[in-house]
Amino acid sequence: MNRLSVDLPGLQLKNPIMPASGCFGFGQEYGNLYDLSLLGAIMIKATTLEMRLGNPTPRVAETSSGMLNAIGLQNPGLKSVMENELPWLEKFDVPIIANVAGTETSDYVEVARVISSAPNVNALELNISCPNVKEGGITFGTDPIVAEKLTAAVKAVSKVPVYVKLSPNVTNVSEIARAVEAGGADGITMINTLLGMRLDEKTGRPVIANLTGGLSGPAIKPVAIKMVYEVSQAVRIPIIGMGGITETSDVIDFLSAGASAVAVGTANFVNPFICPTIIKELPAKLDELGINHISELIGRSHRL
Amino acid sequence: MNRLSVDLPGLQLKNPIMPASGCFGFGQEYGNLYDLSLLGAIMIKATTLEMRLGNPTPRVAETSSGMLNAIGLQNPGLKSVMENELPWLEKFDVPIIANVAGTETSDYVEVARVISSAPNVNALELNISCPNVKEGGITFGTDPIVAEKLTAAVKAVSKVPVYVKLSPNVTNVSEIARAVEAGGADGITMINTLLGMRLDEKTGRPVIANLTGGLSGPAIKPVAIKMVYEVSQAVRIPIIGMGGITETSDVIDFLSAGASAVAVGTANFVNPFICPTIIKELPAKLDELGINHISELIGRSHRL
Amino acid sequence: MIIQDRMKITSQNRLAHNIFEMKLTGKLVGEISSPGQFIHIRVSDSYELLLRRPISIASINEEKTEITIIYRAEGKGTTELSKKREGDEVDVLGPLGNGFPVEETAAGETAILIGGGIGVPPLYELSKQLTAKGVKCVHVLGFQSENVVFYEKEFAELGETHIVTVDGTHGTAGFVTTVMEKFEEKFSTYYSCGPMPMLNAVEQMYKGQKGFLSFEQRMGCGIGACFACVCRTTEGSDKPYIKVCSDGPVFPAGVVSI
């Protein structure tokens, strides 16, 4: 028996650990470092209809136990992802979750329609929470009605289950979660980054060219845990949790909070081997906790 | 000339540094450590109409570069604050900002009416953002209409200028800021804590008895800076900025972002002498930046 | 007076499994007024582990202006502390709180000191001071297992010492109460420090006796300003709550609602 296996809509995961979108490119760079088949799944970089060149640099800045980024959804565009990136990933035994972004409903729908037909794409992650682009992204993620409609439109064309990625920059995240559930979402991924800013002490000027950026890393973990705890009790669909996971014990916390699997973002930059390291450490951690199968941890915090 | 002086509604500050509410009690403990007259002002602990015993313990937990708290507005109540705490503070040459909390509009109004008549209270800080009590607090801070009405009701009875303390746990903080400005607020203080949670790794149970708590400390500084930057351009009233200030350079950042003065919360626990230390270090920092008077820094980031 | 001191580590020793003894020197030592007071340590200069850790003063050496602390490397902060080396400096706030009242036991009388796990350390300085003034000290020290027992010899040098381990690998098997039940000698005062359930059991067993208990709570400021560490008091107390950091950590038996 595999003590780490988790079954989610469209995803039979050999373990619940996957790199988060935007922190792992399309896998090639990390593929030079270790065997990607070790991973539970891979969430690839946001894909848009056309190629995007993203925001001006600097695009990242460090903050206490965190970082800001404003990449601006740079990606080679749907066509190139279909022709180059996804086929390269086919040699690995690993499910792919394609992160779908856009400016209008019609681009989301078109990207979803096409990318969900790729043979190795097992699920979509609808990115309605990118804080770093002027149009699209987060504007879809803060209004429950808009979020529900977009989810339904994408569901209508997708050949694979659809997960919706939620933004933490809202007053009531459960309201948005219930809306996307009503729109037909098969699952939720959360959280995307918090909006933040860093100024240069000497000049007073924002360090990031885009002025604001998205805050990620250990600093945001308490916010993410709180939201996963709340949303997992507000909806019936499963959650892939993320936000600040940096070590094996963080995974335990997210599962206890109510996530069924987790994604690791920023920590890949701190330690490029973090995903396989966590996967390796998990069984011993389960032993320590006296737990047989990892799924026993899911939602533990609610039951107490 | 005093290079650090700042004039705000009701507050002639000899310097822009003050301890944040809830992190300094009513001053007595820190008064044993240094002369409170050194401070720009003191924001005293939230005061409610009746004594409150607060939440069960544990009430605090550590997180990466931050902490969670769920004190639950424990305080001796209005009468005792008027009779014991405020008179004790009279011996110091320091303006007092009284943090006012409640469950219903009528308690807020009553506390505001009475406490604003104390001889050494120079301003009120209306706490519509406490995340740690079931009723009141944050519920007033997330709806612009409710926030505006409460502000107006308190303004109607207060003998001193009223600052409103905003919560970061909202989709659109500028909207709330504009609402309280419309309600007659003389200034804004921001940010209160972000909602967060920490689980015990072994049991999966929330560490804080209240389950969730408010996240403060360096971890939240990028969120606070972003919100101050935004709100200072959305309203005309001044802002007292806070959230993660731990060293002198953080003060420069908040002023650059658009705050006119700052408050230091959690850092008092890390270093009880932090406020006088920052005050002492500021002039040299101004020299380093080639700046004559501290007010030249205010809103520097917008002008670039 | 409470001061903030950059104390120098003069030694760091592993006493038992995950149990460390650290000696620190600095002017803070001159400010200590009673055994059972504690210090609040910043385990590193980084903000990652933001809060100070409260650790009891286990022994005072005024000549060397040195204190000893004994701590368990358990979470991230104490593990970080255990990596420090002789010569390193740590930022310490203290001395904090009110310790055990030595004056409550007269010379010639007997005091029983009951400690559990990492509650044992402050009893060592207490016993030193009581013994020095002519009090006969009996120690009942409870631990999980043999591999975490420490200072047995040191306590034995001061007086009768009973070691209890939960798993029976050393001394009596059971809890401190197992020994206390069989203890028939008269004593005038008891002093105790350890986990809540132990303090509760001790207080129950010695109801009506004069005793002093040292409590633990999660702390923010450590000086009484933040209301993190409050405990409710028992009915009939003059205050509805106390703060462990500044009113305690030591309270007379019966005051704190356990």
Place this chain on the structure above:
Amino acid sequence: MIIQDRMKITSQNRLAHNIFEMKLTGKLVGEISSPGQFIHIRVSDSYELLLRRPISIASINEEKTEITIIYRAEGKGTTELSKKREGDEVDVLGPLGNGFPVEETAAGETAILIGGGIGVPPLYELSKQLTAKGVKCVHVLGFQSENVVFYEKEFAELGETHIVTVDGTHGTAGFVTTVMEKFEEKFSTYYSCGPMPMLNAVEQMYKGQKGFLSFEQRMGCGIGACFACVCRTTEGSDKPYIKVCSDGPVFPAGVVSI
């Protein structure tokens, strides 16, 4: 191959005001392929300073399996690094990127190496390798002021070396271009590393010449996955952008839009 190595610090020296030279040993050394490659260092094991810092390899000693880095302690991370002592270990990812092409200059030819501030270090290993194969190296090294000049002697031992300081406190007063303007000798290749404005001036002055420039950008991953460090390319390039970390940091003159 890129590896993650816990490298041991074999020495740490202050070379000039806030400028430090650190030697590190570990198996990563065996993976280095060209001068101008860099390493990505975690300055501490705490998460407070979360991101790695990119620092160029200044010198390679294969016999000792040791590399030298030279860095300026400026922000929090490099200041933290400057506090490390001999014997401490640091977590290093590397070698990263593509360095300067030594093969682009033939034995007997002249190369001019232009460095500014903390852009100077990688030119040292480059000069060592070029000189070893019989290339004549001329160094033009610009600094702010006398108190931050480093490695003057080391470069002078390899070839003609011109020091320039902005404030004129050492060598020629002015910018690297002040010396370059007066330099009349023929050279086959130029190599440069330094701040953007300097690279821009160098490229302008040597338009049409064969040259290679090393760029800086804020980085996330350091290995090409996060798109933090992209630069736009000049018109007519085959790709619209490059990544400094994995496509660079060294590019032929004219490729990156400065």
